Structures are given as structure tokens and as C-alpha cells.
Amino acid sequence: MLEHGAAPPAAGSDPRPPVPSGGLGARLMRRKPVEQLVAEGGQGEGGTLRRSMGMWQLTMISIGATLGTGIFVVLGDAVPKAGPAVIISFVIAGITALFSALSYAELAGSIPVSGSSYSYAYATLGELVAWVCGWCLILEYGVSVAAVAVGWGQYLNELLSGTIGVTLPEALSAPPGGGGIFNLPALIVVMLAMVFLLGGAKESARANAIMVGVKIVALLLFCGVAIQGISSGNYANFMPLGITGVSGAGATLFFSYIGFDAASTAGEEAKNPQRDLPRAIMLSLIIVTALYCLVAAVAVGAKPWKNFEGSEAALSGIMKDVTGQGFWAVLLAAGAVIAIASVVLTVLYGQTRILFAMSRDGLIPKVFAKVHPKTGVPRANTVMVSLFCGVLAAAVPLGQLADATSIGTLFAFALVNIAVIVLRFTRPDMPRSFRTPLSPVFPVLGLLMCLFMMYSLEVITWVVFGVWLAVGLVVYFVYGMRRSRLATAEK
Numbered sequence: 001m002l003e004h005g006a007a008p009p010a011a012g013s014d015p016r017p018p019v020p021s022g023g024l025g026a027r028l029m030r031r032k033p034v035e036q037l038v039a040e041g042g043q044g045e046g047g048t049l050r051r052s053m054g055m056w057q058l059t060m061i062s063i064g065a066t067l068g069t070g071i072f073v074v075l076g077d078a079v080p081k082a083g084p085a086v087i088i089s090f091v092i093a094g095i096t097a098l099f100s101a102l103s104y105a106e107l108a109g110s111i112p113v114s115g116s117s118y119s120y121a122y123a124t125l126g127e128l129v130a131w132v133c134g135w136c137l138i139l140e141y142g143v144s145v146a147a148v149a150v151g152w153g154q155y156l157n158e159l160l161s162g163t164i165g166v167t168l169p170e171a172l173s174a175p176p177g178g179g180g181i182f183n184l185p186a187l188i189v190v191m192l193a194m195v196f197l198l199g200g201a202k203e204s205a206r207a208n209a210i211m212v213g214v215k216i217v218a219l220l221l222f223c224g225v226a227i228q229g230i231s232s233g234n235y236a237n238f239m240p241l242g243i244t245g246v247s248g249a250g251a252t253l254f255f256s257y258i259g260f261d262a263a264s265t266a267g268e269e270a271k272n273p274q275r276d277l278p279r280a281i282m283l284s285l286i287i288v289t290a291l292y293c294l295v296a297a298v299a300v301g302a303k304p305w306k307n308f309e310g311s312e313a314a315l316s317g318i319m320k321d322v323t324g325q326g327f328w329a330v331l332l333a334a335g336a337v338i339a340i341a342s343v344v345l346t347v348l349y350g351q352t353r354i355l356f357a358m359s360r361d362g363l364i365p366k367v368f369a370k371v372h373p374k375t376g377v378p379r380a381n382t383v384m385v386s387l388f389c390g391v392l393a394a395a396v397p398l399g400q401l402a403d404a405t406s407i408g409t410l411f412a413f414a415l416v417n418i419a420v421i422v423l424r425f426t427r428p429d430m431p432r433s434f435r436t437p438l439s440p441v442f443p444v445l446g447l448l449m450c451l452f453m454m455y456s457l458e459v460i461t462w463v464v465f466g467v468w469l470a471v472g473l474v475v476y477f478v479y480g481m482r483r484s485r486l487a488t489a490e491k
Contacts, residue, residue: 218335
């Protein structure tokens with residue numbers, strides 16, 4: 001529940017607890033006080049981030065990161081598992097995401113900083129766990145930018161073909177390893193996102209809001225056109241594969257909700273983060289869930305559920321079948337192009353802000369925390385991350401590394417649910433602008449849901465994740481542990 005008028009934790013209101021020293025275990029468990037995290041908000045090397053975003057912009061960031069290509073293609077995988085009851089599957093997946101979203105909302109209002117779950121873990125679970133969380137977020141945000149950008153060329157070609165009859169050659173528009181040599185459109189869309197981000201957080205938020213509006217209109221347009229082809233008979237056998245099929249589809253659809261936490265990375269650029277961040281997180285999840293359920297209800301009503309098998313462009317196909325014209329498929333392709341660009345922009349933004357927070361804490365080089373004094377943007381950070389993600393998308397076969405973004409995300413979600421419980425016990429009197437209802441029941445449910453989703457992933461995904469964590473631990477023990485600001489404070 002929202003507590004109106006709740007004041008943010010004041011820097012210095014609680015004496016800084018002594019940093020643990022002594023054995024290795026104590027060093028790995030050292031925590032960064034909440035007051036210190038909040039007091040450092042916005043402060044970078046040579047400049048400060050600017051507070052320019054209101055609740056609407058923050059909500060659009062989360063919607064922009066969540067509402068991407070998933071809904072344009074995911075029905076082809078989910079409907080064959082659940083039948084018309086895929087509508088219920090979307091609700092189940094939304095409720096699963098809701099438990100973690102509630103935990104994010106509480107911590108975002110209590111610790112409104114750019115590090116998201118990394119900073120929450122630093123304040124509650126210790127430096128090593130925070131590092132592991134941050135390392136997982138690098139995987140989640142950085143690689144997912146590249147993975148999403150890879151598909152931009154395919155939708156761009158579909159749009160170009162339907163409008164001017166010209167397409168880019170496969171060698172320059174398909175992913176490496178998938179028939180392409182160098183995915184030029186993937187590099188272009190990441191560079192365009194970089195240009196917007198370098199212009200400032202306010203300008204980036206405005207561009208994202210426009211793109212989010214366009215893709216919402218595209219989905220509503222689909223519903224308005226496809227509703228004309230609805231047949232009641234398509235709903236007759238509503239749950240053909242039983243509750244098992246519904247729950248299985250729900251697990252598949254859960255990953256369509258990943259991204260709602262993006263607003264939490266804007267904590268240091270929000271005008272009133274204690275009030276607006278929790279509202280933005282919850283509102284974005286509600287809007288996305290409503291859109292998903294509406295699109296699913298119309299889609300399964302307009303097309304027999306058995307015909308969805310193997311359909312990667314189900315929405316475009318439905319519009320073409322209902323109208324008998326290819327024009328509507330072109331409009332959907334345009335919506336998908338905008339959707340991908342919006343996801344790239346918002347996820348790339350989140351990646352730079354997480355690295356900013358980790359750099360400020362000394363765990364990675366200081367260059368990532370340098371802020372341009374005129375624009376209030378971590379310019380070097382943004383350029384380096386954009387170039388890395390752009391080249392990764394254009395020239396490197398991502399394979400299982402892209403799949404591992406899911407497990408990295410779930411791991412971060414699990415830590416946030418744990419962090420809420422820990423902070424409730426260690427700092428029960430700390431001001432909170434939002435409180436997770438029925439705590440610790442809901443956070444525990446969120447944790448269990450995340451663990452179940454992780455357990456359901458393939459073995460190869462766990463192997464890739466294990467290798468990624470091993471590399472991260474080496475980096476931490478060689479660099480981060482000794483250069484941490486908490487470590488230098490001990491000397």
C-alpha cells in the first residue's frame with residue numbers, strides 16, 4: 001500500500017555502521033548503508049545526473065522495456081500448449097510477475113537509486129551477493145539489447161518489402177550463424193538508441209514515450225481489425241489440454257513480462273522517486289497484462305487454436321486472413337520495428353545506469369561513473385556500452401548466451417524478493433512509500449516462482465549461466481573486492 005507523504009531516508013539520519021573487517025567472510029558480507037546509497041544519488045565523476053522524469057515517463061520506460069516483439073510472435077508458441085485458455089495463461093504469468101513487481105516497488109521507493117536490484121542487494125545481502133546480482137544484470141541487460149536488436153533487420157525487411165518492394169540482402173540483415181555475415185540493421189538500431197541517450201534522460205524518455213504510444217496503437221489496431229473475424233466456435237473447446245497446458249503456457253509467457261523493473265534503474269533521474277517509482281512499476285505491469293490478455297482473446301477468437309502451431313507472425317497472419325489484404329501485415333511490421341527500437345532504447349538505458357552505480361561503488365572502473373557536466377549523461381559509459389552491444393548484435397552468434405538472459409533475470413528477481421524480507425527485519429522503522437502487501441508471504445511466493453522458473457530452464461542454459469558466474473567471480477576477486485569503496489574505507 002502507498003503511504004502518502006512518506007519522506008525519503010535522510011542522509012546521515014542513521015550513523016553509518018562500521019564496515020566489517022577481519023576475515024574474508026566479513027569482507028564479502030560488508031553492506032552499504034541505505035542512507036549512504038540515497039545520499040550519493042545522482043553523484044558521478046565530474047557531474048551529476050539530472051532529475052527530469054515524472055511518473056508517466058517512468059511508466060513508459062517500463063512498458064518500453066517489456067512490451068516488445070514477444071507479443072508479436074509469442075502466441076505461436078503459447079497457444080498450442082493452452083488453446084484458447086492462453087488468456088488465463090497470460091493472467092497466471094502476470095500474477096507470477098506481480099509478486100516480484102511488488103518487491104521491486106517497495107525497494108524502489110525505499111532505495112531510489114540507479115543500481116536497481118544490485119543496489120538493493122548491496123544494502124541487504126552484502127557486497128559479494130550484490131556483485132553477483134550486478135553481474136547477472138550485465139548479462140540480462142547487455143546481451144538482451146543485442147539479442148533484441150538482432151531481430152530488427154528481419155522486421156525492417158518485411159516493412160521495406162511491403163512498402164517499396166526492396167529488401168536488404170540476407171548477408172547484411174540476418175543474424176550471424178543464421179544465414180547472415182554482419183547484421184547491419186542491428187548495429188544501426190543500437191547506434192540510434194545511443195544518439196537519443198546521449199541527448200539526455202529527458203529527451204530519451206520523450207522519444208521512448210512516442211515509440212511506446214505507437215506500438216500500443218499497433219496492438220489496439222490489431223484488436224480493432226481482427227475482432228471482425230471472431231467466431232464463437234473458436235472458444236468452444238476453451239481448455240483442450242487441461243490445466244497442465246495452461247500452466248505450461250504460463251511459464252513460457254512469463255518471459256514476455258521481463259522488463260517491468262526497468263523504471264527502477266531511473267531512480268536517480270526521477271523527480272519524485274519515492275512516490276513515482278512504485279506507481280510506475282505497478283502501472284506498467286497492469287497496462288502490459290491488460291494488453292496481452294486483450295490481444296490473446298481477440299487472436300484465439302479469430303483463428304482456430306490448432307492453426308497457431310509454428311506461426312511466428314500470428315498477428316500479421318490473422319489480420320491478413322480477416323481482411324484479405326497484405327496492407328495490415330505491413331502495419332504490424334511497422335509496429336514491430338518501433339517495438340524493437342523502444343526495447344533497445346530502454347534496456348540500453350538501464351544497462352548504463354546499473355554500470356554507473358557499480359562504478360561509483362568502485363567495483364568496476366571509474367570511467368563508467370563519469371557524467372558530462374552539461375548534459376547530465378554518463379557519456380563514456382553510454383558510448384562504450386552501445387558500441388559493445390552493437391558489435392555483439394551485428395557480428396557474434398549469441399546462441400545460448402542469449403537464452404541465459406532469462407536465468408540471469410530470474411536470479412535478480414529472486415534476490416529482490418529476499419532483500420525485501422531482510423530489510424523488513426533489519427530496518428523495520430525505515431520510511432517506505434510503498435509496502436508489499438502480506439509481507440513476507442508475497443515476497444516468498446515471488447521467490448518460489450522465480451526458483452521454479454529457473455528450475456524449468458534447460459541444462460545448457462544453466463551451464464552457460466554457471467560459466468558466466470565463474471568469470472564474474474574471477475573479476476570480483478581480482479579487481480572489485482580490493483577497489484570497492486567500502487574496502488578503501490577500511491584503510
